[in-house]
Amino acid sequence: RQVAAMVLLCAYGNFQDRIILGLNLAHGQQEPLPPLPIKFIDGSLQLAPILPADRGKDTYQSQGNAITPRDIAWMAVKFEDLQERMEQQRERTPRLPIPNWEDVASALPPAMAAKPTRIRWSLVNYGYAPELAIPWSIATRTHWSESPAERILEESAFWVQTRAIGCNYCMGHCEMLLEEAGLDSSAVAHRTQLLAESDWSKFPVAEQHVYAYARKLSQTPWDLTAADYQSLVDDFGPQKAMGIFWWLCRGLYMTRISDGFQLPLERENVFSNHDSVIIADEK
Secondary structure (H helix, E strand, C coil): CHHHHHHHHHHHHHHHHHHHHHHCCCCCCCCCCCCCCCCCCCCCCCCCCEEECCCCCCCCCCCCCCCCCCCHHHHHCCHHHHHHHHHHHCCCCCCCCCCCHHHHHCCCCHHHCCCCCCCHHHHHHHHHCHHHHHHHHHHHHHHHHHCCCCHHHHHHHHHHHHHHHCCHHHHHHHHHHHHHCCCCHHHHHHHHHHHHHCCCCCCCHHHHHHHHHHHHHHHCHHHCCHHHHHHHHHHHCHHHHHHHHHHHHHHHHHHHHHHHHCCCCCCCCCCCCCCCEEECCCC
């Protein structure tokens, strides 16, 4: 339990680090400030699993222009190599035994324990460090309820992050969730192959900005500039840009958990038939 808690705290450090670097926050003279005396009213936090209704579009442009220089090292890793890495991930041995759902459910709030999960990431977190894992899940679900975004775009951006830092477990989950967003296996393969082996010119410009930001935030966050973030604001507006940014910072928490515990990738789609609330995308 102590080791698991250390992994979760280090993962949260990555999340917080990306928030600070991405927004270029300066240290105030009076920091650290005391916690704000906030109490959330009933119903303001999202506990049950949730999915935005807007799945987005799987669109491409035949004569598009790349908005970033060609990254030869990035494009050198072929789609087939990534698929092989995910297959090897399925054979990994976890660093901690993965708990059963029955051992996990009793520690969860009723709304979070209403339906069993097969996701090993969740079972390990809830099983060993529920006091840290539960608030994190509530935070991410509340973010989704307050700032819904296109699911195809979100998972594609997260896929870029998994490729950037070599997290094969989360890469497999991205492909599962792209299927849940309505893409068949061939469409998922086509999209992820373009993300892996192309200069992204076939994607709409707004998508390219998100992928470029995702890669930079993951690999060299200290090089982020105000212009990088402004590109998101120009494309999506201030609120959705902040939602995308938060989502990408969240991705760098998720990957640290996966690799910290060396989780073996599930062979079946553990997100299929997931009993989640579908929320409307307010535009």
